[in-house]
Amino acid sequence: MDAPFSTPVLEGWFTLDQREPHLLGARCASCGTYYFPKAIKFCRHPDCAGETFEEVRLSRQGRIWSYTNAVYKPPEPYVANEPFVPYAIAAVELEKERMIVLGQVAAGIGVDSLRVGMEVELALEPLDDGKLCWKWRPAQP
Ligand SMILES: [Zn+2]
Secondary structure (H helix, E strand, O other): OOHHHHOEOOOOOEOOOOOOOOEEEEEEOOOOOEEOOOOOOOOOOOOOOOOOEEEEEOOOEEEEEEEEEEOOOOOOOOOOOOOOOOEEEEEEEEOOOOEEEEEEEOOOOOHHHOOOOOEEEEEEEEOOOOOEEEEEEEOOO
C-alpha cells in the first residue's frame, strides 16, 4: 500500500506531505509574481526583467473559477484504467498568488457537486497508474 503513494507523477511539483500537501511554485525576486510550474528562466511580467526566483509553497486552498467533466479517456502518456472512469477537472483561483491552477477533482466528486466560487483544497491521490498527483477537493471545515 505504501509504494504507490511515494512516487509522484511529476518530481518536484508538489510536496509529498499527505496531510497538508502544497504545490511548489516560483516567485520572482524582483516583482513578486508567482509561477506554477516553477521551471522558469525569466519573469513574464511585462514591466519586470527579473531572472531570479525562489521556490515557494503555493496556497493549499482556493476557489473554483471554472470546472468541467473529463468524459473521454486522455491520450498517452496518460495511463487510464479500463473502463475509463470520468472525472472532474477544476480551474482553481489562488487569491494570494493571483493565479489559476488546473487539477483533477478528487475521486468520487463529480461536477454535480461543484460550483463556481466553491472553496477547495489541495489533496494528493494516486492516478490510475498508481503515481501520486495533486487534486482539488471541497475544503474541509
Ligand atoms: Zn518579476
